[in-house]
Amino acid sequence: MTDQDALFQFLLRMGDNTLVLGHRVSEWCGVSPVLEEDIALANTALDMIGQTQFWLGLAGEVEGKGRSADDLAFLRDVWDFRNVLLVELPNGDFGQTLMRQFLFDAWASTMLGRLMYSSDKRVADIAEKASKEVAYHVERSADTVVGLGDGTPESHAKMQAALDLLYPYVGELFESDAVDAAMVSAGIAPDPASLRDDYDTLIKRVLSEATLNVPASKFTHKGGRTGYMHTEHLGHMLTQMQWLQRAYPGATW
Amino acid sequence: MSKEWPLWEIFIRGQHGMSHRHVGSLHAPDEEMAIKNARDVYTRRNEGVSIWVVEAKHIAASSPEEKGPLYEPSNSKVYRHPTFFDIPDEVGHM
Numbered sequence: 001m002t003d004q005d006a007l008f009q010f011l012l013r014m015g016d017n018t019l020v021l022g023h024r025v026s027e028w029c030g031v032s033p034v035l036e037e038d039i040a041l042a043n044t045a046l047d048m049i050g051q052t053q054f055w056l057g058l059a060g061e062v063e064g065k066g067r068s069a070d071d072l073a074f075l076r077d078v079w080d081f082r083n084v085l086l087v088e089l090p091n092g093d094f095g096q097t098l099m100r101q102f103l104f105d106a107w108a109s110t111m112l113g114r115l116m117y118s119s120d121k122r123v124a125d126i127a128e129k130a131s132k133e134v135a136y137h138v139e140r141s142a143d144t145v146v147g148l149g150d151g152t153p154e155s156h157a158k159m160q161a162a163l164d165l166l167y168p169y170v171g172e173l174f175e176s177d178a179v180d181a182a183m184v185s186a187g188i189a190p191d192p193a194s195l196r197d198d199y200d201t202l203i204k205r206v207l208s209e210a211t212l213n214v215p216a217s218k219f220t221h222k223g224g225r226t227g228y229m230h231t232e233h234l235g236h237m238l239t240q241m242q243w244l245q246r247a248y249p250g251a252t253w
Numbered sequence: 254m255s256k257e258w259p260l261w262e263i264f265i266r267g268q269h270g271m272s273h274r275h276v277g278s279l280h281a282p283d284e285e286m287a288i289k290n291a292r293d294v295y296t297r298r299n300e301g302v303s304i305w306v307v308e309a310k311h312i313a314a315s316s317p318e319e320k321g322p323l324y325e326p327s328n329s330k331v332y333r334h335p336t337f338f339d340i341p342d343e344v345g346h347m
Contacts, residue, residue, distance in 0.1 A: 034258070036279050040293040140289055147282065 006182035007120075008063045009082065010189060012072070013179075013225050015055030016083035019073055020234065021104060022048030023241050024091055033094050040140065044101070047133040054126040074245040078235045085224040086169035088234040092162065095155065098144045099162035105138035106202045107173045110195045119187035142206045149210025156211065163212050171220025174199070260309040261287040263294075265301035273305050284308070 026045035032038035056069035087104060091097045112134055115127035149159040174196045183189035207214055223229035244251060258280040264273035276295050281287035287306040295301065315323060327333065 034280060036281065036290040036294060039297075040290065043293050043297055136292075143286065143289070147286070 001178060001182065003182060003186060004062060004064075006179045007186075007188065008059055009179045010183050011055050011059035011062060012082040013084075015052050015059055015069070015072070016081050017087055017104070017108075018048040018055065019052040020081065020083040020237070021087035021101075022046075022052060023237060024087065024089075025097070025101065027091055028094075028097065037094070041097075044137055044140075047137065051126070051130045051133070054129070058122055058126065070245075074242045078230050078238060079227060081224070081230065081234060081238075082227055083224050083234075084169070084172045085221050085231055086166065086172065088224065088231055088237060089166070089169065090233055092165075093158060095148050095158040096162040096165065098141055098148070099159060100166050102138070102141035102145045102206065103166055103170055103203065105134060105141050106199055106206075107170075107195070108134045109138045110198045110202070111190075111192075114190040114195065118189060123188055145206060145212075146210040149207070149212045159210065160212050163207065164215055167215045168217065168219055169221050171218060172222040172225060175220075175222055175225065177226060258282050261291075261306045262309050262312060263287075263291045264305040264307070265291070265295055266303040266305075267301055268299070273303065276300075278309060281306075 022045045025041050025048065028038065028041045029045070030038065032041055052073065053069045056072045060067040060069060060072055086100060089100065091100075109131065112127045112131040116124055116131060118124040118127065145159065148155040150156070151159075174192045176191050176193050180189070180191055184191050204214060221231075224231075224234075259282075260278055261281055261284075262278050263276050265276045266273045279287070279290050279294055281290045284306055287308075288304050291304045291306055296304070
């Protein structure tokens with residue numbers, strides 16, 4: 001694996017996380033429980049799609065085969081996606097969506113904070129721009145997790161169930177492999193494992209304020225970011241997300 | 254207890270505006286979420302640099318039925334406009 005290959009893989013991981021989660025969150029558009037949350041979720045989804053354009057745009061540039069961000073988003077099949085499994089899981093109820101958002105936002109804010117000091121200026125620039133958006137996302141999702149977790153008995157039970165369901169997917173965000181080792185030695189990105197302490201401090205503060213119990217088990221589902229194996233949900237999502245470009249190749253408007 | 258979130262009136266100070274202007278209303282469970290919702294609903298096209306929220310029930314308003322006694326008496330009092338003074342040219346634009 002050359003350094004360029006490793007950088008390409010790293011950028012796909014960043015861009016596919018925001019692409020897949022951005023699409024998932026956009027599925028709430030028009031059907032959220034209240035109008036205000038509907039708009040807020042659409043804003044979050046659009047922010048993440050915007051970040052995707054930067055990450056996958058740079059990925060295409062680094063790959064050097066003339067593929068654009070759109071080509072990478074709409075013309076790859078499931079096995080070529082490099083997002084973590086957490087972001088491709090179905091939305092579930094509103095609480096589950098916000099719990100997943102918080103667990104991801106907390107990682108993204110920690111990761112982007114480090115990437116702002118990347119030795120690759122293109123990566124540092126994207127991180128700086130995205131970190132302002134993510135600072136707001138994590139504030140909002142954390143507040144909602146606290147509001148619902150420390151809310152009524154019903155909302156508390158739903159948030160605890162969401163955390164129990166999603167927490168076993170968190171560990172994949174901190175897995176390291178040869179791609180990460182190459183990024184560390186080039187000074188481009190931190191070792192994911194090195195983010196875990198900051199992440200744990202952040203989520204434990206919020207989840208304890210939300211009166212929720214963090215599951216003890218460190219077991220984690222994984223395979224998304226390496227491309228080894230996705231859940232059955234991603235393929236179904238792509239049939240919707242990619243339908244237009246698959247049915248009408250090259251369509252523009 | 255009502256299950257509806259209370260209504261909040263939203264005031265935004267624009268990029269170049271001097272004062273906050275009423276832009277609309279929304280529902281939120283508390284004042285912090287009202288500010289966040291206002292950010293998402295009313296500043297997504299870069300409209301503002303500052304947000305005020307006030308719970309609608311705290312706004313006291315004049316009654317439309319009283320508009321006669323309240324406002325008509327001033328219709329005939331044009332001398333209240335400061336347009337009857339000669340302003341020296343040296344003062345320039347006021």
